[in-house]
Amino acid sequence: MLIAGCSRPHENPDAASDVTAKRITAVDKEIPRAGGTLAMALTGVDTLDPARANEASTGEQLILDMLYDGLVRWDALRGELAPAIATSWTVSDDGLTWSFALAPNAQFSNGRAITSADVKFSLERVAARGMSELSAVQLAGIKGYGDFLAKRSPTITGIVATDPTKLVIALDSPFSSLPELLAGPLFGVVAKEGFDATGAITGEAISSGPFTVTARTAGQIDLARTSHSRALLDGVKVTLASDTVATAELFAKGEVQLASIPAENEPDAATTTVRSNNGATFFYGMSVSSPVLGNAALRTAIVKAIDRSAIQAKYFAQSGELANGLIPPGVAGHRDDACGEACAFDAAAAKQMVTAALAGASAPTIHVDYFTDSAGREADIATMIAQSLVAAGLPAEPRAHAFEDYHSFIASGAAELFRFGWVGTFDSPDAYLTPLFGSVGSDNVFGLKDAEADKLIGAARAAADPDVRMGKYVALEDRILSLASIVPIVRYRSVYAVSAELRDLSTDTEGLFDIERIWLAH
Incomplete structure (x- = not known):
């Protein structure tokens, strides 16, 4: 999803987060032990409802992942999909029909069996959020989505739940990464009886995942392992804090064993x-x-003129690493330097490229659009970029916008060189490429319409073979970078402080961890 600079901003303009996954493993010959309650501190948790969740909040995603299972799940340790509520899944030869076989013993925390009707209900709740939310837009390829959204049909006809233990999803066009999409916390399965007529949760949330809510206050959520859970922990106590400074203080006092902490600061060596x-x-x-x-040609020169490394070193030394492409680390198709020479800063070369691109015409003034933040960081970065363009022979001016107005400004098409961010919401290169750069992409705010890119998107989504699919997405990334509509700068880091007794914590490409693997060495 786009963050702070497109059609759906959800990012705090003063916050940062993200990069490479790391695993805290058990000491040699230690045997995992069951029992104990993990105390953790998180920020940004405002709802326990997958259909109302903020796609950009890692804290919210972590809670949802503990409470709700989807049809499938992502195994971060093995780097592959694994069964969850569905025990198996198949796709038709034409890629248009997916069939999911549900576990006959799958059940909610209230003891009721989970059926295909519950999955259909859950997906339709997300779809009903409409075109303003990426989680809903990602379901737009299902047959009947448009009629459902326009209220011409009470349900999505392409989600078929006639057999309680089998769900069928019919698509308008192939989408080979559908299981990866449905593994995300936003598509967790919920119980209809857990909501009132307005769609609000009644009482404590009824869960379908490894843990259920036993108590909740404004500042704390207590979770207990469900009877069908594979988790080793007995429970999880989540303290909800206003920011990562507060969570770091809780960790320093020994009140929690796992906490998100400020990514901008160098952590204590101990x-x-x-x-x-x-x-x-x-x-x-x-x-x-x-x-x-x-x-x-002028856009290509602009990419060459911007000193991305200087921006990263000055403003993101702890909170981010230099981004050299579009597909992030940990996702199939990632390359360490996908952008290569095209993104390599060279002021002299950029100036020559500007002269050649203008071919004697007057240089236009480039507006560097950004949103204002309290620290003034965004203005400083925009100024650095403008100065780089001036040095390359292009007049440039930073142009400020209020954060609350920025998304509508970008969506209007009036921006020129503009700051924005993106969060991929599932483990596939499709999440980082198609919504942004497809001609009909839900967040294509670049005005980019390229027949070759669209052809590669179609081929990647139709490819059943993972290697073929990855090859198409890599070619798509190359094509997009060659069009010079984007200047990749930084991949954000989220940083967690971890206590000595915590074992087997592994994170995926969205910063989520498998709570069922974690255990405590008492």
Whole structure:
């Protein structure tokens, strides 16, 4: 999903997060032990409802992942899909029909059996959020989605639940990464009886995952292992804090064993930390439909003119690493330097490229659009970029916007060279490429319409073979970078402080961890 600079901003303008996954493993010959309650501190948890969750909140995603299972789950340790509520799944030869066989013993925390009707209900609750939310938009390829959203049909006809232990999903076009999408916490299965007529949760949430809520206050959520859970922990006590400074203080006092802490600060040498990729990336984009940026050669020169490493070193030394492409580490198809020479800063070369691109015409003034933040960091970065362009022979001016107005400004198409961010919400390169760069992509705010890119998207989504699929997505990334509509700058880090007794914590590409593997060495 786009963050702070597109159609759906959810990012705190003063916050940062994300990168490489790391695993805290058991000491040699230690045997995992059952029991104990894990105390953790998180931020940004406002709801326990998957259909109302903020896709950009790692804290919220972590809680949802503990409470709700989807049809499938992502095994971070093995780097592959694994059964959850569905024991197996198949796709038709044409890629248009997916069939999921549900576990006959799957049940909610209230003891009721989970059926295909519950899965259908859950997916339709998410779809009903409409085109303003990425989780809903990602279901738009299911047959009947449009009629459902337009209220011409009370249900999505392409989600078929006639057999209690079998769910069928019919698509308008192939989407080979559908299981990866459905493994995300936003598509967890909920019980209809757990909601009132307005869609609000009644009482404590009825869960379908490894833990259930036993108590909840404004500042704390207590979870207990369900009877069908594979978890080793007896429970989890989650303290909800206002920010990562507060969570770090809780960890320092010994009140919690796991806490998200400020990514911007160098942690104490005595503190064990995990720096985790949460899928968030900081970019500058270019509107190819803008009169001043329609020249592809000029855009290529702009990419070359910006000193991305200097921006990362000055403002993101602890909170992010240099982004050299679009597909992040840990996701199939990632390459350490996908952008290569095209993104390598060279002021002299950039100046020559600007002269060649203008071919004697007057240089246009480039507006560097950004949103304001309390620390002034965004203004400083925009100023650095503008100065780089001036040095390359292009007049440039930073142009500030209020954070609350920024998304509508970007969506209007009036931006030129603009700051934005993106969070991939599932473990596939599709999540980082298709919504942004497809001609009909839900978040294509660049005005980019490229037949070759669209062809590669179609081929990747139709490819049943994972290697073929990855090859198409890599070619798609290369094509997008060659069009110079984006300047990748930083991949954010989330940082967790971890106590000495915590074992077997492994994170995935969105910064989530498998709670069922974690155990405590007492």
